[in-house]
Amino acid sequence: MNSTPVPLGGPRFQTEPARLYREMRREHGPVVPVLLDGDVPAWLVVGYRELHQVTGDPVLFSRDSELWNQWDSIPGDWPLLPMIGRKQPSILYTVGERHRQRAGMISDALEAVDPFELRTHCERFADELIDGLCGKGEADLVGEYAMLLPVRVLARLYGFSEEDGPALVAALNDMIDGRERAIEGQQYLAASMAALLAERQAAPARDVVSRMLADTSGFTPEEIAQDLMVMMAAGHQPTADWIGNSLRLMLTDTRFAASLFGGRNSVAEAMSEVLWEDTPTQNVAGRWASRDTRLGGRPIRAGDMLLLGLQGANDDPQVRTDGATLTGGNQAHFSFGHGEHRCPFPAQEVAEVIARTAIEVVLDRLPDIDLAVPADSLTRRPSPWLRGLTSLPVRFTPTPALGGTPT
Template structure:
């Protein structure tokens, strides 16, 4: 039995209390246990929750002591086959689970491929995609922005970066959305279609390469195999959908509900960057991340950690650590943990690419619909990992559609 499994004061990171106010749960965990707290994941699976900024920095920096390969976890025998968090922990061929020189080889190739993206062209493409999306509902005077706007632009942009033909982009977008938002069986079916589509894309790029991410991965000196490239392309698509979509939605919600931004929403381009930064600090899309596994017995934040124990990275909680949390409006402070840290953090320049997509999407929205207002209650997704909206209803003056 692990040290954390023996704790009777472990706090659930699920349920109504967590769903209603996760920030309050993080604060109470810190007050009661300090920067590292015993928690229970869904199904009462024990883990350690790293909520201190300094401690999270230590864990994400020391990849030897706190490793990424989840096959080291000492509690696998307690996990049921239908555990809903399995997709976050089961080892797969993507760069997320590699370590040491292998991780450096894979992550380096992915970063080089992402660096090849022309960021000016990307912004221009995002403007075009955003305009097309808005055209579909501008004449109605109302919209549900998560399903009709925020969730579709990042995927469409990622498809363009990957050189997906325009005729197939919509099918791929629908499959990614199904893989993220459906039942487990439907998710597996959609994921299988995505794999087939990406494999076909690799074959086309091998014959006719272009200036896109798959082509750069195929020719990278790291000599990646098709399985490796496939896993990392799917990772790029899913991350583009989940995190960038929620960054857009959370930021628009902030601008529509906070008077500091509402007064400059119409044409207030300077406020968009401020709002994006504030969301990363105070309402970050990626709340927590699974995880790291201790490779030997150690102490962290006053707690005794056993070899094989699972650590949950409390990104949102670390951002809220009173030792580092900036005042509202401190938009120039970029030291937040929202994109992780260390060699397993979000690969450069993925955060820059995500910001271009999010910022462009919001700027086009407020330019096209300057009197945008909230038209109903915000509905938040219940997830220990993600802070995002399921509904963002808005209304506006209908735009003339020629």
């Protein structure tokens, strides 16, 4: 078993991650020593069984980042600090009974979303976006569609007004982009959340924020604001990538080509295949060992950080014995995590409805859609964490907007 650490970065995460995870598993086994930016050490868990062990034991493998044995050597400007936070009072780093209550509050608030209302919002916003591009005969379905839709729907469900939508979309995308407008975007979002919470404290309505405020577990408005930020950011980007990655699969793979014009079953199949083969959340940071232990033959020290290698584990030959592509109803993948800290089930359902509706609206409105560039020229963002396309250029016969003439 090779013990030389692998840098968690570089072009292969962008171009051929599946092969990379396979090589890592072959050379290093199910628990791979890796180096993050600045040569910070961690373990990447790419074995299916080992990932089950880690996510299934939140006491031994805690979500409490305070346990990390590397904090003393982490500089204040470390680029991963926004992701691997310390003392962040959101649900992400809450543990034990308080976490169960907090996950319950979020699940209950999302579970009460009316499925009809959700579907209606999705269709309306998706149609609006298609109206804006259908007259052109060409578009980038990532930049002009997938990246603008989930946040718009989520904002509406959480309680923001219709008019608030566009500015929130811009602010969230600025924040995710991580460039010069990132801080401004984050501040705008935080201020908007605080304003919404204040409004709903004074006058509750039928929305997610009001239901979270009505929860009786005693979370403060500041804590609820933190969680709303997580629900907005953790909800938008992976759902946008699920839409983009599924559309790419349908437009590039001959198994789906015929069905683009036919039944809708293939949408569900493409979405399911993406979760197994090309999942939006490839790797997640993280868990921290609460004591010395062993995992997959490796000695793990108290305070070591473990990264969840979701895509690597999905492809583990232990569960993929025939090496075949997995589609259909098999949902034993790790794409939504596992255990107490997994993506809450009602959040998964909301994401599924948004992504499926987004894809169906594209196929209904632009029936002869085709890729506008060679499939092998499509590129991914250069990140080992979230996997998605930089753009998805398509062409189609120009059609009028639903409300009138081509725009």
